[in-house]
Amino acid sequence: MKFWRKPLDLDQVVIPHGDVIIIKDRCKGCGFCVEYCPKGVLQMSEEFNIKGYHPPIVVKSGECVNCNLCEMLCPEFAIYSVPAPEDETLGGAEESLSTVEATKEEKTWRRTLRAS
Amino acid sequence: MEADPAGVLTGAHYFDGDFACGEGAMAAGCRFVAGYPITPSTEVVERISRRFPLIGGTFIQMEDELASMAAVAGASWTGTKSMTVTSGPGFSLMMENIGLATMMELPCVVVNVQRGGPSTGLPTMVGQADIMQARWGSHGDYETIALSPQSPQEAFDLVIDAFNLAEIYRTPVMFMMDECVGHMSEKVVIPKPEEIEIVPRKLTTKSPEEFLPYVPDENLVPEFARAGDGYKFHTTGLTHDERGYPVMSAECQELNVRRLVDKIRRNAEKIVRFEEEATDGADVVLITYGITARVARMAIDIARKKGVKVGVIRLIVVWPFPEKHIRELAKKIKAFVVPEINYGQIALEVERCSAGNAATRLVSHMGGGVHNPQDIVDAILEAAK
Amino acid sequence: MSKVIDRPEVAKEQHPVAPLLRMDRIPHIWCPGCGIGTVVKCFATALQETEVDLNKLAIVSGIGCSGRAAGYMKLDGFHTTHGRAIPFATGLKLARPELKVVVFSGDGDLAGIGGNHLIHSARRNQDLMVILVNNFNYAMTGGQNAPTTPTPAKTSTMPYGNFEHPFNVPHLVASCGASYVARWTSLHVRRMTKSFKEALNRKGFRFIEVVTPCATLYARLNKLGLGLDLMRFYHQESEIRNGADTRDVAIGYQSKIICGKFVDEDRPSYLETMHEYYRKVLGDKYVPTPPEGGMLREQN
Numbered sequence A: 001m002k003f004w005r006k007p008l009d010l011d012q013v014v015i016p017h018g019d020v021i022i023i024k025d026r027c028k029g030c031g032f033c034v035e036y037c038p039k040g041v042l043q044m045s046e047e048f049n050i051k052g053y054h055p056p057i058v059v060k061s062g063e064c065v066n067c068n069l070c071e072m073l074c075p076e077f078a079i080y081s082v083p084a085p086e087d088e089t090l091g092g093a094e095e096s097l098s099t100v101e102a103t104k105e106e107k108t109w110r111r112t113l114r115a116s
Numbered sequence B: 001m002e003a004d005p006a007g008v009l010t011g012a013h014y015f016d017g018d019f020a021c022g023e024g025a026m027a028a029g030c031r032f033v034a035g036y037p038i039t040p041s042t043e044v045v046e047r048i049s050r051r052f053p054l055i056g057g058t059f060i061q062m063e064d065e066l067a068s069m070a071a072v073a074g075a076s077w078t079g080t081k082s083m084t085v086t087s088g089p090g091f092s093l094m095m096e097n098i099g100l101a102t103m104m105e106l107p108c109v110v111v112n113v114q115r116g117g118p119s120t121g122l123p124t125m126v127g128q129a130d131i132m133q134a135r136w137g138s139h140g141d142y143e144t145i146a147l148s149p150q151s152p153q154e155a156f157d158l159v160i161d162a163f164n165l166a167e168i169y170r171t172p173v174m175f176m177m178d179e180c181v182g183h184m185s186e187k188v189v190i191p192k193p194e195e196i197e198i199v200p201r202k203l204t205t206k207s208p209e210e211f212l213p214y215v216p217d218e219n220l221v222p223e224f225a226r227a228g229d230g231y232k233f234h235t236t237g238l239t240h241d242e243r244g245y246p247v248m249s250a251e252c253q254e255l256n257v258r259r260l261v262d263k264i265r266r267n268a269e270k271i272v273r274f275e276e277e278a279t280d281g282a283d284v285v286l287i288t289y290g291i292t293a294r295v296a297r298m299a300i301d302i303a304r305k306k307g308v309k310v311g312v313i314r315l316i317v318v319w320p321f322p323e324k325h326i327r328e329l330a331k332k333i334k335a336f337v338v339p340e341i342n343y344g345q346i347a348l349e350v351e352r353c354s355a356g357n358a359a360t361r362l363v364s365h366m367g368g369g370v371h372n373p374q375d376i377v378d379a380i381l382e383a384a385k
Numbered sequence C: 001m002s003k004v005i006d007r008p009e010v011a012k013e014q015h016p017v018a019p020l021l022r023m024d025r026i027p028h029i030w031c032p033g034c035g036i037g038t039v040v041k042c043f044a045t046a047l048q049e050t051e052v053d054l055n056k057l058a059i060v061s062g063i064g065c066s067g068r069a070a071g072y073m074k075l076d077g078f079h080t081t082h083g084r085a086i087p088f089a090t091g092l093k094l095a096r097p098e099l100k101v102v103v104f105s106g107d108g109d110l111a112g113i114g115g116n117h118l119i120h121s122a123r124r125n126q127d128l129m130v131i132l133v134n135n136f137n138y139a140m141t142g143g144q145n146a147p148t149t150p151t152p153a154k155t156s157t158m159p160y161g162n163f164e165h166p167f168n169v170p171h172l173v174a175s176c177g178a179s180y181v182a183r184w185t186s187l188h189v190r191r192m193t194k195s196f197k198e199a200l201n202r203k204g205f206r207f208i209e210v211v212t213p214c215a216t217l218y219a220r221l222n223k224l225g226l227g228l229d230l231m232r233f234y235h236q237e238s239e240i241r242n243g244a245d246t247r248d249v250a251i252g253y254q255s256k257i258i259c260g261k262f263v264d265e266d267r268p269s270y271l272e273t274m275h276e277y278y279r280k281v282l283g284d285k286y287v288p289t290p291p292e293g294g295m296l297r298e299q300n
């Protein structure tokens, strides 16, 4: 991080780390989270979710500061952040964490769509 | 259960119908009233607003009748017996939220002290022309319950029944007074609290986890959970399923609306109430309600003196209509005579139920006064020919 | 390293505000890029952070896109008639005063068809919290002109542009006597949440307007792009002026949006005024409606 003036207590400040979790099939691809993430952690993916939208993906996995701005802005309750576990062995495991299955109802919704 | 003594002014009083209606409501346990001033109904809320702060009730004068009825619907969700009071023009404005209360299945009472219409009409003078509006006034299919008192004493007694019926069937009940009954003063005897039978709100015994707000019981009436008891239920004016969730489909509409109508229709025989006199062997039967029932007394006496066999049915519950009874009666008599202060509303219903078996003769009065008994006599004599 | 971390609770809880939502109704009906969901999220977060008793909290909505909010929250939720959310909520509150009652609805519903109720409730300083989601048009019915549509924005019933003067709603309710008045856009998630939290713990008439993007209608009819483009616009053009004179906060077409907390006064609410007055004139004879409501119960 660049500062225009070095904070006096910089050495004491602990920058939090977060895991961002995307419930990808709930996303409607509005892009709010990608646009306003202060750390540029997210990007819209090329992939389509079950509703046919492009959900966000994590592109800078170690950089999330758990500010939950993405979570607050998301109108779909499709993304949130949690504090990263202290355990540094996490690395590379984000993927298994970063997308969560949609609820049963959402899958049913999908089925209804197909049926109609 | 017995009435809460706080609301019951036991003793003999000299009240007009409006005051009697207000006292009846308080005796019935009504503790929330929202209203908007309109002649000739205002005395009801004047009575209530004076007494409510002394008995734990809340009265609020809302900004209009739309708001009054909406507030009554909201209050009913707390389990509080709630009421609003109005006359024709306000009744029209209330129709929107009477529909909401019907759809959400909310017990409440709507008092209409009828005056002459349409529009502003005759604010201080009598009419009975809102009887069909009570039945059909809000949009969509629904059934309603409506009562019509003929005296201040009945205004007291029947408004208690109106509250009880509202609880039993979870529906708004229309209390169709008229200006004459509202403004006439007579002796009103208020019984002791223990002599007044009150139907309390039947709350669900289910836990919040098992409870669904619109699962009907054997009477087609769902169990009630009040707001603030932790049930976290949802309710809507949209067509909804048993969870109270909107479902926009013909199937759900079928289930939801058919049950709303059926819960009154199937129980109609339990709800209908009328007074019957000398209909056995009668040639002519008068069908009356409200103030007209009392005016007709004189006509009946005169006609009987002239040798006509006159029977009379006085509707106490106007809706649901005593359809079965009128159908049977029509096969045995020559004609029905229906005096009413409108250009034929209940007469239409009588004509429909008599199904061509007996003639129906309307004696209409356009409002602003009551019938001249001679007009009714003439109709009876004509009908007896 | 490929360590799979077993944290089933993450997958199970799905989202931090899930306990406050009717998850069986998610996904909601709102369009991609619509801001109403953001307001619901912020409100849910505010509820969690203030730790109010959710059993004693009711949410009431009218009709319209924003009017669907009551249906998505796991609270006693009332989806009422068009414009009547405020009087319905008034009945709930007065008949069971211990409830906290929140009205969540749109600009057309609250300021248009329900305008009379809005001003009178503010005048009474009625004990309600009102969240007005302002998307500048009647969206549910297809983008018609609203009493908040700025001139000369296009709507489907003002295809040549709106020429009617719109309401400055914060000024309207403030001049009627509301004790708390704020405005944010759906981009101001933290400040909006803070306002909700403050308002939940105040009494009297608390009014928060939230300007949100209506991507499908208002933005499309006016060629303003997507929801995200409107968010960018809010980013550039909103200005926070806490304590601003509400006369100065009218919203023009694609012009500056003044946000902030404009009014926060400790004025006696409707119920307080009523109790105090009756106690003064009636003394011990005054029997207020009990907090748990006026429902009659069987005495055993």
Ligand code: SF4
Pocket: A018, A020, A036, A037, A038, A039, A040, A041, A042, A063, A064, A065, A066, A067, A068, A069, A070, A071, A080, A081
């Ligand atoms: S929590 Fe903050 S830093 Fe992390 S992804 Fe979300 S917006 Fe970006």
Ligand code: SF4
Pocket: A026, A027, A028, A029, A030, A031, A032, A033, A034, A055, A056, A070, A073, A074, A075, A076, A077, A078, A079
């Ligand atoms: S804010 Fe939510 S809905 Fe919008 S793109 Fe991000 S995850 Fe998807």
Ligand code: SF4
Pocket: C029, C030, C031, C033, C034, C035, C036, C065, C135, C139, C140, C213, C214, C215, C216, C217, C218
């Ligand atoms: S029409 Fe507009 S306000 Fe309604 S859900 Fe869509 S974007 Fe939101």
